[in-house]
Amino acid sequence: MREHRLLPHAESASAPASYARLVERGFERALQNAASLDPADIRRQVSEAGIMGRGGAAFPTGRKWDSVADAPGTPKYVVMNADESEPGTFKDRVLLEKDPFGALVGLIIAARAVGASHAYVYIRGEYQDVEAVVREAIQTLEERGYLGAHLSCEIRRGAGAYIAGEETALFNSIEGKRPEPRVKPPFPTVHGLFGRPTLIQNVETLANVAVLMAHDVAWFREQGTEKTPGTKLVALSGHIRRPGVYEVPFGVALKDLIYDPELGGGIPDGRALKAVLLGGAAGTFVTPEEVSEVQYDYGPLRQLGASIGSGAIMVFDETVPIQTVVRQLAHFFADESCGQCVPCRIGTRRLVELLSDDEAFSDHERLKDLGRAMQDASICGLGQTAPMALLSLMDRPTLLSTGRSAN
Amino acid sequence: MPTHETVDQIRTLLETMPKERASLLPALWAVADEMGWIDEERTKAIAEVLNLPVADVFGVASFYALLPTEPARPVRVCDDVMCRLKGSDALIAELRREGIEALASPCLGRCDQAPAALIGKDPLVHADASNIRATVRGEG
Numbered sequence: 337m338r339e340h341r342l343l344p345h346a347e348s349a350s351a352p353a354s355y356a357r358l359v360e361r362g363f364e365r366a367l368q369n370a371a372s373l374d375p376a377d378i379r380r381q382v383s384e385a386g387i388m389g390r391g392g393a394a395f396p397t398g399r400k401w402d403s404v405a406d407a408p409g410t411p412k413y414v415v416m417n418a419d420e421s422e423p424g425t426f427k428d429r430v431l432l433e434k435d436p437f438g439a440l441v442g443l444i445i446a447a448r449a450v451g452a453s454h455a456y457v458y459i460r461g462e463y464q465d466v467e468a469v470v471r472e473a474i475q476t477l478e479e480r481g482y483l484g485a486h487l488s489c490e491i492r493r494g495a496g497a498y499i500a501g502e503e504t505a506l507f508n509s510i511e512g513k514r515p516e517p518r519v520k521p522p523f524p525t526v527h528g529l530f531g532r533p534t535l536i537q538n539v540e541t542l543a544n545v546a547v548l549m550a551h552d553v554a555w556f557r558e559q560g561t562e563k564t565p566g567t568k569l570v571a572l573s574g575h576i577r578r579p580g581v582y583e584v585p586f587g588v589a590l591k592d593l594i595y596d597p598e599l600g601g602g603i604p605d606g607r608a609l610k611a612v613l614l615g616g617a618a619g620t621f622v623t624p625e626e627v628s629e630v631q632y633d634y635g636p637l638r639q640l641g642a643s644i645g646s647g648a649i650m651v652f653d654e655t656v657p658i659q660t661v662v663r664q665l666a667h668f669f670a671d672e673s674c675g676q677c678v679p680c681r682i683g684t685r686r687l688v689e690l691l692s693d694d695e696a697f698s699d700h701e702r703l704k705d706l707g708r709a710m711q712d713a714s715i716c717g718l719g720q721t722a723p724m725a726l727l728s729l730m731d732r733p734t735l736l737s738t739g740r741s742a743n
Numbered sequence: 744m745p746t747h748e749t750v751d752q753i754r755t756l757l758e759t760m761p762k763e764r765a766s767l768l769p770a771l772w773a774v775a776d777e778m779g780w781i782d783e784e785r786t787k788a789i790a791e792v793l794n795l796p797v798a799d800v801f802g803v804a805s806f807y808a809l810l811p812t813e814p815a816r817p818v819r820v821c822d823d824v825m826c827r828l829k830g831s832d833a834l835i836a837e838l839r840r841e842g843i844e845a846l847a848s849p850c851l852g853r854c855d856q857a858p859a860a861l862i863g864k865d866p867l868v869h870a871d872a873s874n875i876r877a878t879v880r881g882e883g
Contacts, residue, residue, distance in 0.1 A: 423823040423850040461772075461809045462851050464864045493772055496808030498849060512767030512795075514806045530765075573825045573854035580855045617824070617850075650825060650854075664824045668849060674806075 339559060341547045341567050342540065343583050344435045353436055353472035355480065362550035363441040367482055370445040370549050378449040378549070379405060385548050385556040386565040391417060391538030392615070392645045394634060397545070400535065403525040404450040407533035412452040415510075415529060415536040416443050418459040418466075419494050419501035422616040423668060424648035427569040428539040430581040432459075432466045435543070436473035440489075442542025444477070445549055447487050450535050455487060458506055460494040467493060498672035502716050503536045504528075505674070516676045517716035540569055540647075560586035564633050568647055575609075575653035577601035587633045593649060594627060600651070607653040611735050615645025617665050618721030620728040621658065621735055641728060658735045662726050663691050669722040680719025683710040687723065700730050745788040752778070753788045762793055771804050780811040808848070815844055818875055819861040822847035825854035834858055837872045843879060 350356040358364050370378055383398025404412060416439055420428040432439060443455050457474075459467045471491060477483045492510050494500050500509045504518035507529045528534025544566060548556045557565040564586040570593060573579045578601040584593060594600040594612070603609050609624045620642035622630070630636050637643055652661065670684040686706055690696045696703070707723035714720045729735055756773050760766040770789055774781050781789075781804055790797040804810050818838060822831050831847075838845035853859035856868035862878050 420852055421850060424825060424854055425850075426852045426854055429852050460852070461807075461864075462861055462866070465866060492768065494807075495768065495772065495810050496849075497806060509768060510765060512764035512803065513799075514803055571855065573857065574828055579857075613824075652828070656828070661824055664827060668823055671849060 339567070339585075340583055341559070342431060342435070342438060342543045342569060343581070352434060353469055353476055355476055357435075358437050358441075358476065358480075361435065361437060363437045363546055364480075366441055366546050366549035367444060370448055375405065375449045375451065378445060381548065381553055382449070382545060384553045385544075386563075387541065387544050387548065387556075388564070389538060390540035390544065390568070390647070392643075394644070397537070397541055400525060400537075401446065401449050403523075404452075404533050404535045407526040409526075409532050410451075411454055412450060412532055413529045413534040414443055414447045414450065414452040414455045415503075415506065415534060416440075416455070416457045416539060416542055417501060417503065417506060417536055418457060418463070418470075418539050419506060420539070420646070421460055421462075421498040421501050422618070422646060422648065423665070424573055424613065424619075424650040425571055425616050425646040426573075427571045427581045427647050429463055429466055430571075431539055431543060431569060432463075433469055436470045437477075438543030438546045439539045440470070440473055440477060440542075441482075441549075442537075442545035443489070444482055444487060445545055446535055446537065446542065450533075452535065453487060455483075455489040456492055456510060456529070457489065458492045458494060458500075458510065460501075461496050464493070467491060497674075498668075499674045499716075499718055502718065505716070506536065507534065514674070516674045517718075519715055561633050563635060568632070568644065570632075570647045570649050572600050572649050572651065574651040575603055575607070575656070576651045577604050584632065587631050590622075590626075590630050590632050591628045593632060594651060600649075603651070603653050605653075607655065610652045610654045610656055611658055611732075612652070613650040613661070613725060614642050614648070616648040616650075617668055618717070618724045619643070619645050619648065619650075621725060621732060622728075623732055623734060641731070658729065659691070659694060659697060662697075662729065663688070665725055666691050666722075669718065673718060673722075677713075677715040677719065679710050679713035680715070680722070683714070683719060684722055687726070691726075697729070697736055703727065704730065745784045745791065749784055750788045750791055753785065754792050757789075757792055764793070764795060764799075766793060767795065767800065767803055771800075771807075771810055775810050780814055782812060816863055817844040817846045818879060819846050819848035819851070820870065820875075821849070821851040821853070821857070821859045821861075823850040823854075826851075826858040829857040831858040831870075834870065834872060834875075838875060841872065841876070843875065 387397040388394040500515035505515040509515040666687040790800040851859040860867040860870040
């Protein structure tokens with residue numbers, strides 16, 4: 337049976353932000369455990385558990401923590417990135433709604449591990465219902481003394497800008513500037529929020545730290561694969577019987593994610609699968625054949641040129657012309673480009689213009705040329721990855737064949 | 744120049760915030776939440792209270808999609824990939840035909856319950872013309 341770690345059990349009767357929940361989930365134990373450990377020991381356990389960033393980049397978490405801990409300068413900051421805004425991605429919303437303590441406890445433990453005295457939780461303005469739950473959970477943690485003078489915690493509400501989720505743009509947003517990404521290096525670990533060493537992590541990454549500290553490294557590694565221990569929250573949407581967020585061990589068969597009656601449950605209305613977009617708007621399209629073969633883990637997916645990304649799994653049935661999906665993605669990036677750097681500002685526009693013509697999809701050379709310029713020269717991940725989904729179609733011509741029209 | 748009345752009103756609203764650049768986004772939200780929208784006069788008043796250049800306040804306020812610049816309270820309907828699969832573009836057209844100001848919004852992060860809408864600060868999932876109408880008129 338699938339084990340729930342990050343998501344609480346459905347039958348849990350305690351309120352998500354109550355002290356009873358903190359205890360029930362083992363998070364008070366996690367906090368006490370972390371408090372009894374040397375900061376270096378916490379970081380070592382995070383490294384040994386093999387936790388990697390769950391926001392999309394999959395950077396080894398322990399290594400990031402070491403570099404913040406080693407960076408000179410005070411104060412240091414920890415930031416929870418809950419500015420989830422990419423089409424197809426909604427796992428952090430569900431996680432924070434159902435179990436706000438996981439990520440917050442992870443944030444408190446992270447602060448101890450890197451020597452930070454200030455914490456921020458940055459939540460997108462479209463999630464004010466979620467923000468209310470998080471606010472209540474912070475209050476519970478303050479009442480119990482886990483937050484307070486030694487570690488302040490402030491919620492910052494975003495105001496509708498996808499780019500603010502980019503880590504350095506997020507710092508600028510907190511600082512009261514336009515959320516435009518900064519040139520890296522210097523990296524946030526040495527020069528982050530207010531120019532100080534800063535640890536910024538995705539919601540789900542922090543929740544993994546909390547469940548690790550509530551148990552131990554051996555327990556953590558029982559799930560998942562040798563190279564990628566643990567579980568992943570995936571967000572299923574589109575033409576799927578049971579859209580929603582599910583927790584699965586790394587290495588699960590992708591076809592099970594889509595067809596297992598307890599997971600996606602298959603494609604509705606008796607239709608056939610056309611394509612799956614893995615990883616979000618900047619992800620990779622995979623074909624039904626690839627879906628039936630691949631394991632949901634970084635290594636196997638890399639061989640297809642795909643990645644887990646944020647955990648978004650967008651499902652399209654045979655009625656969908658993939659060209660219209662790609663046009664919509666191009667429109668999204670052109671809309672959300674901050675306009676700061678030319679390759680992204682102009683490149684995302686050119687993509688929209690080019691793709692208005694169906695013929696353009698077969699002009700591989702031109703698309704790859706534009707894509708390469710954007711990947712090489714854009715300041716941040718938005719421009720660098722905007723052409724990814726489109727380029728993934730170049731190797732998969734069958735996905736561009738005309739879709740069966742909907743009845 | 745903003746009137747003294749507006750400046751005083753905003754000064755009171757931002758009383759507990761440190762008068763520094765990092766307070767700008769929370770200040771903009773406070774004005775939007777309490778006063779409804781951020782027009783030119785209020786932009787200037789925020790600049791005066793926080794002691795920031797007006798251009799900087801305007802530059803930040805206008806960057807974000809959710810900070811209203813006028814009294815209207817539009818219905819934001821997600822028209823990104825997944826909501827579009829579930830007919831959000833037709834929904835937007837239908838609302839406009841009925842005279843409801845519907846704005847196409849980038850992904851609202853509720854793709855599992857598409858189509859999604861945002862009315863003020865409140866999300867509405869599995870949105871259709873009738874539940875949006877009921878929400879908008881119910882608040883009338």
